Amino acid sequence: MGILFLLVPLICLFILNLPRRGAAAKLAPWVLGVVAVLQMVFAATSHLACWEPFIGFFTLPVPVALVVDPITAVLLFTIALVVAVVTVVGIQGDARDKVITSSLVLTVMAGMNGVVMVRDLFTLYIFLEITALSCFVLIATRKELRSLSAAFRYFILSGLASLAMVLASALVFMQVGSLDFALVAAAINGQDPATMTGLILFVVAFCIKAGAVPFHGWLPEAYSSSSSAISVLLAGATTKVAGVYAIIRLSSEVFAGIPGPAQAFMALGALSIIVGAFAAMGQKEMKRMLAFSSISQLGYIVLAAGLAGAAADVTVSLGGLQTSIAMLAIIGAVVHFVNHALFKSLLFVNAAAVEEQCGTTQLDQLGGLTDRMPVTGWTSVIGFLSTAGLPPFSGFWSKLLIVIALVLANQWVYAVIAILMSLVTLGYFLILQRKVFFGELRKGFEELKEARGALVGTSLILAGLTTALGLLFPFVLLLLQGFGLV
Amino acid sequence: MSGLILLAILAPVVGAFILPPVGKLSRRLRDLLALALVLVAFICSASLLPSALAGEPAYLQVVLPLGMSFGFLADGLAIFMAMISSFIGGIIVLYSISYLDNSEHTHEYYLMVTLFLGAMMGLVYSTNILFIYIFWEISAISCWRLIGFYREPDNILRADKAFLTTVFGAFVMLIGFLLIYSQTGTFDLMEMQGVSISNATVLLILVGIFSKSATLPLHTWLPDAGVAPAPVTSLLHAAVLVKIGVYAYARLFLFGFAIPEVWSTVVPVIAAISALVAAGAAMRANDLKRIIAYSTVSQIGFIFLGLATGNPLSAAGGLLYILMHGLAKGGLFLCAGIVEHNAHTKDIRELGGLIKTMPITAVSFLVCGLSVMGLPPLGGFFSKFMVISGSVTAEHPWIAAVFIVGTLMTIIYLMRAFCAVFLGTPKLGIVVREGSKTMVASVLGLAALSLVAGLLIFYPSLFVQEIVAQIGWLGL
Numbered sequence: 004m005g006i007l008f009l010l011v012p013l014i015c016l017f018i019l020n021l022p023r024r025g026a027a028a029k030l031a032p033w034v035l036g037v038v039a040v041l042q043m044v045f046a047a048t049s050h051l052a053c054w055e056p057f058i059g060f061f062t063l064p065v066p067v068a069l070v071v072d073p074i075t076a077v078l079l080f081t082i083a084l085v086v087a088v089v090t091v092v093g094i095q096g097d098a099r100d101k102v103i104t105s106s107l108v109l110t111v112m113a114g115m116n117g118v119v120m121v122r123d124l125f126t127l128y129i130f131l132e133i134t135a136l137s138c139f140v141l142i143a144t145r146k147e148l149r150s151l152s153a154a155f156r157y158f159i160l161s162g163l164a165s166l167a168m169v170l171a172s173a174l175v176f177m178q179v180g181s182l183d184f185a186l187v188a189a190a191i192n193g194q195d196p197a198t199m200t201g202l203i204l205f206v207v208a209f210c211i212k213a214g215a216v217p218f219h220g221w222l223p224e225a226y227s228s229s230s231s232a233i234s235v236l237l238a239g240a241t242t243k244v245a246g247v248y249a250i251i252r253l254s255s256e257v258f259a260g261i262p263g264p265a266q267a268f269m270a271l272g273a274l275s276i277i278v279g280a281f282a283a284m285g286q287k288e289m290k291r292m293l294a295f296s297s298i299s300q301l302g303y304i305v306l307a308a309g310l311a312g313a314a315a316d317v318t319v320s321l322g323g324l325q326t327s328i329a330m331l332a333i334i335g336a337v338v339h340f341v342n343h344a345l346f347k348s349l350l351f352v353n354a355a356a357v358e359e360q361c362g363t364t365q366l367d368q369l370g371g372l373t374d375r376m377p378v379t380g381w382t383s384v385i386g387f388l389s390t391a392g393l394p395p396f397s398g399f400w401s402k403l404l405i406v407i408a409l410v411l412a413n414q415w416v417y418a419v420i421a422i423l424m425s426l427v428t429l430g431y432f433l434i435l436q437r438k439v440f441f442g443e444l445r446k447g448f449e450e451l452k453e454a455r456g457a458l459v460g461t462s463l464i465l466a467g468l469t470t471a472l473g474l475l476f477p478f479v480l481l482l483l484q485g486f487g488l489v
Numbered sequence: 490m491s492g493l494i495l496l497a498i499l500a501p502v503v504g505a506f507i508l509p510p511v512g513k514l515s516r517r518l519r520d521l522l523a524l525a526l527v528l529v530a531f532i533c534s535a536s537l538l539p540s541a542l543a544g545e546p547a548y549l550q551v552v553l554p555l556g557m558s559f560g561f562l563a564d565g566l567a568i569f570m571a572m573i574s575s576f577i578g579g580i581i582v583l584y585s586i587s588y589l590d591n592s593e594h595t596h597e598y599y600l601m602v603t604l605f606l607g608a609m610m611g612l613v614y615s616t617n618i619l620f621i622y623i624f625w626e627i628s629a630i631s632c633w634r635l636i637g638f639y640r641e642p643d644n645i646l647r648a649d650k651a652f653l654t655t656v657f658g659a660f661v662m663l664i665g666f667l668l669i670y671s672q673t674g675t676f677d678l679m680e681m682q683g684v685s686i687s688n689a690t691v692l693l694i695l696v697g698i699f700s701k702s703a704t705l706p707l708h709t710w711l712p713d714a715g716v717a718p719a720p721v722t723s724l725l726h727a728a729v730l731v732k733i734g735v736y737a738y739a740r741l742f743l744f745g746f747a748i749p750e751v752w753s754t755v756v757p758v759i760a761a762i763s764a765l766v767a768a769g770a771a772m773r774a775n776d777l778k779r780i781i782a783y784s785t786v787s788q789i790g791f792i793f794l795g796l797a798t799g800n801p802l803s804a805a806g807g808l809l810y811i812l813m814h815g816l817a818k819g820g821l822f823l824c825a826g827i828v829e830h831n832a833h834t835k836d837i838r839e840l841g842g843l844i845k846t847m848p849i850t851a852v853s854f855l856v857c858g859l860s861v862m863g864l865p866p867l868g869g870f871f872s873k874f875m876v877i878s879g880s881v882t883a884e885h886p887w888i889a890a891v892f893i894v895g896t897l898m899t900i901i902y903l904m905r906a907f908c909a910v911f912l913g914t915p916k917l918g919i920v921v922r923e924g925s926k927t928m929v930a931s932v933l934g935l936a937a938l939s940l941v942a943g944l945l946i947f948y949p950s951l952f953v954q955e956i957v958a959q960i961g962w963l964g965l
Contacts, residue, residue: 321556321674331555371640374593388630393656394623403619407555410667418667422660429656433649443640477553484554 005069008116016109028098031105035090042083049076069120078119085239092232110137115244124182142229153224164211167204174201213246216275226294231355239348254312268309275302280427289364307336307405314412335404349386349465356454366438370445380440382466387432392425397472491549494561497533501607509596520586523599531575537563556675559617565956570613578606584931585720601631619676636717644716651710658700665693702734705763708786715778719826756797761891764790768898777835795876803879808953810872820857820935827924842915847923851911853936858903860939868942
């Protein structure tokens with residue numbers, strides 16, 4: 004049924020561009036909403052047997068394997084959720100902008116769905132390019148110099164990543180004769196120079212795509228200069244799927260057991276956590292701070308992905324049950340991925356609300372907004388506590404799983420970094436709270452109103468999801484146990 | 490029975506979030522509901538007492554994978570802490586009603602206070618170190634909002650400082666917990682009774698405990714947190730928050746793990762330094778709330794001494810100290826709150842002669858102060874006596890001597906504060922009136938309890954001896 008996740012956005016893209024522009028612009032949010040909801044339903048039910056009779060019907064004569072396993076299903080759901088948030092936040096601009104942007108969002112969605120479903124390196128490359136190309140344009144649609152330069156910077160770096168990836172694929176293909184994940188995994192051992200070079204190039208390519216330190220130069224500008232809806236899309240889903248998800252998949256499946264890439268991902272992940280957190284502390288603008296926070300948080304996922312590769316075959320006995328460290332790390336990474344989509348989307352929605360109501364997101368020009376914008380203020384508290392990994396919010400559990408996996412693998416240095424850097428996360432978010440929300444109302448904001456209903460509603464839903472997932476996580480654990488995963 | 494534990498935890502935790510909407514309807518109803526929620530926790534805890542004393546504590550367990558199985562156990566220690574916290578919490582809520590009458594953000598205030606007490610209930614009943622950690626952090630979150638209650642830039646900075654310090658401690662403690670986890674594969678304390686843990690682990694956990702209990706060198710957030718409303722400072726300092734660390738010490742190191750022998754000397758030494766330094770700071774401070782806050786840091790040292798020496802007498806004294814100090818210090822802070830509320834200053838150099846216009850507050854302050862100083866026949870005397878005589882028995886005479894010096898310093902700085910504020914000639918131009926009825930009743934109640942607890946010392950001491958007797962594996 005994997006093909007459905009490509010066809011639905013593409014068909015809708017087609018439908019959206021049929022009517023006249025004025026009508027299409029009115030139709031656009033509905034189309035996006037329907038696609039998002041459909042995808043959520045499909046993803047949530049993808050493991051059920053009711054789809055089996057249709058599988059033959061959906062299979063197209065394309066020699067590409069599209070697999071929907073549990074991780075993929077979770078990611079497809081998350082992607083749809085973020086697109087739903089984008090829809091509600093609303094795409095700004097005139098009719099032409101709306102249609103173009105909505106079309107691009109659908110393309111990005113199809114691209115991301117492809118990325119999470121494919122099982123060979125070349126198709127992965129194609130879908131990554133689809134996603135990236137649409138993203139350049141999405142960033143640039145704001146038509147400000149800042150957005151254009153951000154898009155251009157992303158374009159150049161992403162181009163380098165593509166180049167590295169094609170080269171790497173070629174090198175691996177030379178050695179293995181196939182680019183299928185399973186075949187590559189079985190054949191490579193990272194001994195000969197050509198494969199080694201290929202692996203290094205892959206690491207570089209995906210770290211650029213993910214925005215991991217030291218390849219993060221494009222990310223803060225891209226996030227902070229694009230319009231609100233687009234920054235939610237980029238921060239919540241796109242760059243995570245394009246880079247981070249690919250790292251999870253490759254590190255745990257394709258390069259598993261090869262020390263080089265795994266160690267590199269762990270080191271770069273830890274570096275991202277540290278650099279991102281400290282850089283965020285120095286920011287003067289809300290969206291830039293959130294962007295650096297993203298770098299820091301994706302570091303956790305990359306670190307866990309690296310661990311999944313490094314500890315591929317290690318199991319430990321917990322309470323009489325054999326637990327695979329790699330599996331624990333992957334679960335931690337995927338759950339943190341979902342959590343990040345929730346809390347970072349939430350914080351970007353908060354930023355959008357502040358930007359719309361106050362006309363600025365400069366920290367120095369704001370203050371005490373919770374008094375006038377209670378929902379935005381309080382949901383931002385939930386968002387940042389979850390980001391900092393404080394219980395009882397969902398971010399706590401994913402970080403805990405990652406840290407437990409690190410501890411069981413005896414990676415104490417990384418575990419301590421992961422825990423203590425949460426303190427820095429808390430530190431910069433406290434600065435944000437102090438300057439924007441918590442405190443005395445700044446003069447001139449006496450007449451300030453709460454943001455429009457769509458933003459308030461979205462932030463309430465996202466905050467509710469973050470809290471609920473945190474409170475109900477014991478049930479998630481039981482569910483995972485039921486699947487035999489932990 | 491185990492349902493009562495859940496009710497004791499969930500009533501304040503869940504109920505806290507009902508308070509703001511209720512407050513939109515009627516502020517008075519909200520205040521009473523908050524009081525009722527805290528009292529529910531108290532009553533549930535009290536009704537769990539008989540079975541705990543009979544040696545059949547209520548227990549409830551939820552089995553989870555990855556060694557995260559958690560449970561709630563209502564043994565003597567847990568009920569003792571829960572009853573003290575919820576009782577003093579109730580008095581504080583009562584006092585808040587008129588104290589905060591004219592303030593903004595009161596919905597948030599009641600939410601956070603009730604949530605805090607609920608987190609405290611969860612913390613004391615949890616038998617899983619991970620869940621202890623979770624409730625620990627929830628309490629830190631509500632304290633952050635409470636310290637910053639008045640929203641002035643300085644308040645927010647200090648709230649952030651308290652938040653960061655305690656969360657730093659908690660993270661370090663979490664690393665310690667993970668070390669234990671990597672050794673045992675579980676977070677469940679019930680499965681870890683008597684497991685030996687290394688010095689490094691003890692040290693990491695102690696960082697968490699000391700940061701929460703404001704013990705040197707992680708104590709500086711506590712005097713700074715005095716910018717919060719008076720009920721909050723007394724809640725934070727006296728009754729509950731700083732006792733979380735003490736409780737965790739008792740739960741983990743007396744009732745849980747076996748720790749190396751050396752800590753029965755190291756912890757008292759740290760406690761002694763903390764007690765002396767903080768007492769010295771209290772003698773030099775001029776802000777009434779800071780004096781009492783430093784006094785708290787100092788007195789916490791006595792509690793750690795009692796719990797750490799590994800002697801049944803001093804351990805019982807340490808537990809008794811939690812009760813006596815909670816009552817007396819809560820009373821002192823609430824008295825200071827009345828003074829600050831009506832005189833609009835807390836600088837003792839500007840105050841004086843208040844006994845003439847606010848006699849009840851002055852007498853309550855004196856009684857609570859005498860209890861903290863440890864003079865008979867007040868409750869504080871017995872706990873202090875047991876702690877110090879226990880540490881002499883445990884062959885720490887020098888440390889005991891240092892603590893006696895600490896006691897003398899306590900007498901000096903508390904008498905200094907009392908004389909400066911209540912005796913002498915009035916220096917303020919205005920007539921400082923007595924507080925409202927509920928406020929005065931609260932402080933008078935705490936002072937009376939400090940006295941009664943001393944006169945009827947038989948009952949609480951029986952209780953703590955019963956608790957200490959449950960530490961079976963120490964061979965006591």
